[in-house]
Amino acid sequence: MKRVAFMFPGQGSQDIGMGKSFYDAYPEIKEMFEEVDKVLNFSLSDIMFNGPKETLTETEIAQPALLLNSIAVHTMLLKSEVQPVMAVGHSLGEYSALVAAGSISLEEAVQLVATRGRLMEEAYPSGLGAMAAVLGLSEEKVEETLASIETEEIVDLANINCPGQIVISGTKAGIEQASTALKENGAKRVLSLNVSGPFHSRLMKAANEKFAESLETVSLTDATIPIYANVTASPVTEHEEIKDLLIKQLYSPVRFEKSIQNMLDKGVDAFVEVGNGKVLSGLVKKIDRTVPTFAIQDPDSMEEFITWYKGD
Structure with a gap:
């Protein structure tokens, strides 16, 4: 069978x-x-x-x-x-x-x-959290980039889906800061997801x-x-x-x-x-x-x- x-x-x-x-x-x-x-x-x-x-x-x-x-x-x-x-x-x-x-x-x-x-x-209050899909970077590179951002905002890895597709989750301001840094570090694209909250984050x-x-x-x-x-x-x-x-x-x-x-x-x-x-x-x-x-x-x-x- x-x-x-x-x-x-x-x-x-x-x-x-x-x-x-x-x-x-x-x-x-x-x-x-x-x-x-x-x-x-x-x-x-x-x-x-x-x-x-x-x-x-x-x-x-x-x-x-x-x-x-x-x-x-x-x-x-x-x-x-x-x-x-x-x-x-x-x-x-x-x-x-x-x-x-x-x-x-x-x-x-x-x-x-x-x-x-x-x-x-x-x-978490509606509209204050966000999630984004990061395309074209490894898990290690995403983690490294998030660790290098000097901020009080929260951004975490949310989904490690497949090679080159990782979702991040956190405060709206944190996701915006992370998106800029991730693109600078080689992400092909960072796409906002249509979700109502920062799921799978702290x-x-x-x-x-x-x-x-x-x-x-x-x-x-x-x-x-x-x-x-x-x-x-x-x-x-x-x-x-x-x-x-x-x-x-x-x-x-x-x-x-x-x-x-x-x-x-x-x-x-x-x-x-x-x-x-x-x-x-x-x-x-x-x-x-x-x-x-x-x-x-x-x-x-x-x-x-x-x-x-x-x-x-």
Whole structure:
């Protein structure tokens, strides 16, 4: 049997209409969406299918929407007897990976990530934090440049996505200063990201205490497959360690590139992006061009992958 790794997308991959093709095609997915609407006390599915985009983009809506969509796709893959040997999620996607690995129920997860989204929004005043993608510099060079800036402002590494793509996060003024310095030190481009806060930076520590309290109310169990944690890029299955890493994840960089490299070292025949968009598949191609990638967003792309998976 082929060894496949599942990848679950994070915030930014949301789109109006996501999940609709699965909802329309499979009665059990329709039931799942209706159940989540009840749990959240509002129609998440209506916002996912019809927008408006501004509402779907709000952190506390986008996070449960992406998670629900990924788990819908994952459910149909399992039904087709596709079994991953390991999984990874990008930021919010880590929660989808944990639901997929049986560590947390879908009902508890959607409520938890809605709370996480709200706390992330509240952690730092709106409009005062920022994030930017740095293209064309190594992690070492970015770190070196940030360390050389003499400033009271905060700027941290937020995502180490693939060679030559690193995201920084911090105060708006800090990101502006860092952007200038990074370009002077050879960055091809520094692009502002359309986000509502300085995620995965020290400025998120304010959300920590309340989020840790929310996590205490959730029943986490050991994962059935190794999940490569954002914080360490190493496999984890033990529920207490998972809980500890989820708290650190809010203010620590997402080590996606290293996670993929570590998974490749374990032997993977393909990476499968489970959910909306193709962002993670694109990153994997920049990390290793030779490994096959699939992005499953509708029943057609799922069938195409299953044909490959079950072929000789």
